[in-house]
C-alpha cells in the first residue's frame with residue numbers, strides 16, 4: 001500500500017526570495033527553507049541553468065561541489081545545508097552569507113586582514129583541498145568582519161570533487177602559469193590566485209588586464225617575461241613588505257611560492273596603514289536585504 005501524501009503544511013518547502021548572482025553554469029538565489037514547526041532558514045540556492053541542466057558533466061560537478069562542501073567546516077568556508085532535487089532539478093543549498101563583496105576596500109590594513117582570513121581558511125582546510133577559483137567574485141564580507149570563501153564549483157579534495165573533467169579550470173586573470181600545463185594542480189595555485197585577488201583589492205584593478213590576458217599564452221610559457229610583466233604591475237604597490245610578499249605569491253615557479261599558512265602569518269605581522277577590517281566593517285554602509293519575489297516550490301527528494 002502506498003503512503004498517503006503528507007499534507008502541505010507538514011512538508012518542507014523552499015521560497016525563492018531574490019536573485020543573488022550567476023556564474024557560467026548556474027544561477028544563485030536567496031531563498032527560505034521552511035521546515036514544519038521550525039522557523040524559516042535563509043539559504044543560497046544554486047540551480048543549474050537550462051543548458052547545464054541537460055549536461056551530465058554539469059550535474060556531476062554540482063554533486064561534486066556538495067561532496068567537497070560536506071567536508072569543510074572552517075569559519076572561512078561557506079557551509080552546505082543540503083543537496084535537493086526540486087521539481088526534477090538539482091538544487092544546492094548553502095547558508096546565506098549576508099553582507100557584500102570585498103571590493104572596494106578603503107584601507108590597506110583591511111585588505112591584508114581579508115586576504116589573511118582566506119589564507120588561514122586555506123591553511124586549515126582538509127589536506128588535499130584545492131579551491132581553484134579564488135577571486136573577488138567568490139568572496140563575501142559579512143557585517144561582523146568575516147570573509148567567506150564561496151563557490152566550490154571547481155574545488156577538489158585529493159583530486160575528487162568538482163570540475164574533474166575540465167581541461168582548464170579557473171578564471172583567466174587569476175590562474176597560475178602551471179594551470180595551463182598538464183601538471184596536476186597543487187595548493188600553490190590557490191596561493192597564486194589569492195595573490196592576484198589581494199593585488200586587485202589593494203590597487204582597485206585586476207592584476208592582468210585585458211591586454212595582458214591577450215598575451216597570456218606567452219606570459220605563462222616564459223618565466224622571464226612573466227617576471228618582467230609582474231614587476232611592472234607590482235610597481236603600483238608602494239608598500240615594500242606587501243610588494244615583496246605579492247611578488248613571491250605570484251612567482252612563476254609554484255615551488256617558490258609561500259604556503260597559505262606563511263601568507264597568513266606574514267600578513268598578520270605586516271605593519272600597514274589604515275583601519276583594520278573590523279573597524280571598516282563597523283563604518284561602511286551595508287546593502288539592504290534583497291526584495292522578495294515570493295515564488296514557492298515544494299521540496300522533493302534529498303540527493
Ligand SMILES: Nc1ncnc2c1ncn2[C@@H]1O[C@H](COP(=O)(O)OP(=O)(O)O)[C@@H](O)[C@H]1O
Pocket residue numbers: 020021022023024025026027028044046078094095096097098137138140150151152153
Ligand atoms: N551562500 C551565499 N550567500 C550569499 N551570496 C552568495 C552565496 N553563494 C553565492 N552567492 C552569490 O552568487 C554569486 C554566484 O555564486 P557562485 O557560487 O560563485 O556561482 P558560480 O559557480 O556560478 O560562479 C556569488 O558571486 C555571490 O555573489
Ligand SMILES: [Mg+2]
Pocket residue numbers: 023137138151
Ligand atoms: Mg563563482
